[in-house]
Amino acid sequence: MAVGAWSFYKKSFSVPPSSTHLVLIPTYNTGARLLATVQAALAAWQPVWVIVDGSTDDSLAPVRLLAASEPHLRIIVRPRNGGKGAAVATGVDAALAAGFTHVLTMDADGQHPADHIASFMAASQANPAAMILGVPLFGPEVPLERLHGRKLSVGLAHFEILSRAIGDPLFGFRVYPAAPLRRALASTRAARGFDFDPEIVVRLFWAGVPAVNLPAPCRYFTKAEGGVSHFNYLRDNAKLVWLHTRLITQLLLWRWVQLRRVRRSR
Incomplete structure (x- = not known):
């Protein structure tokens, strides 16, 4: 939606701003879909913060125009690209x-369902100690290599927590308790790029944060539809292999004791 039409559109709904829960949208060279994603998020929840991770395209320009008239939209710009986890860490600190x-x-690319924000926030408000994890419902457009590859990641995550409590370790549509998330990020030098989603959810579970899993649709956009992907199959799959090697090594050496304590406390 064009920024000029937004002022008229927003008069048709009223979302009271929250003082406890906010939406964080990390973005890096997302292109034209960023503005629509931000508008959809604002229509469902306020406040919304956009963390610009060193973008070099012009995707931020219309969002800046929107922020000038939208008091519940905040933009935080990181000077250099550091990865999704680094952007989330900046947002969580703020x-x-x-x-x-x-x-x-x-x-930021529209894959995640803005119309599920309110229900995920409600689940978090009902269980504030938990992380609310989206379990993706894919359409027929999902790349098969992504669909089958994530099955391996799900199985490895279940082994790393000795449980099936995490429905999907890769789907980034989630509500985190902010303080435990910052502690989990501080506990590792990794989890700053594509490895953020799977590593941080395992570390939070190790730390005793319970998981609530909720289904949510996920849509993959083609390039013709404005879809943008920064996933590099060789680089990022190698990073995932190293991630799971580290987590499994920690599990076998000492985390299993911590997991026993977590189970007893529950």
Whole structure:
């Protein structure tokens, strides 16, 4: 939706801003879909913060125009690209400093369902100690290599937590308790790029944060539809192999003791 039409459109709904839960949208060279994603998020929830991770395209320009007239939209710009996890870490630090307790993360390219934001936030408000994890419902357009590849990641995550409590370790549509998320990020030098979603959910579970799994649709856009992907099959799959090697090694050496304590406490 064009920025000029947004002022008229937003009069048709009223979303009271939350003082505890906010939406974080990390973005890097997302292209034209960024503005529509931000508008959809604002229509479902307020406030919304966009964390610009060193983008070099012009995707931020219309969002800046929107922010000029939208008090519940904040833009935080990182000077250099550091990866999704680094962008989320920047947003979480700022959210905690502003008094927020929970953040919902969603992708900037429109793959994640903005119309599910309210139900995920409600689940978090009902169970504030938990992380609310999206379990993706894919359409027929999903690349088969992505669909089959994530089955391996799901199985490895289940082994790493000795449980099936995490429905999907890769789907980034989630609500995190902000303070435990910052501690989990501080516990590792990794989880700053594509490896953020699977590593951080395992580390949060190790730390005793329970998981609530909710289904949510996920849509893959083609390039003709404006879809943008920064996933590099060789680089990022190698990073995932190294990620799971590290997590399994930690599990076998000492994390299994921590997991026993977590189970007893529950």
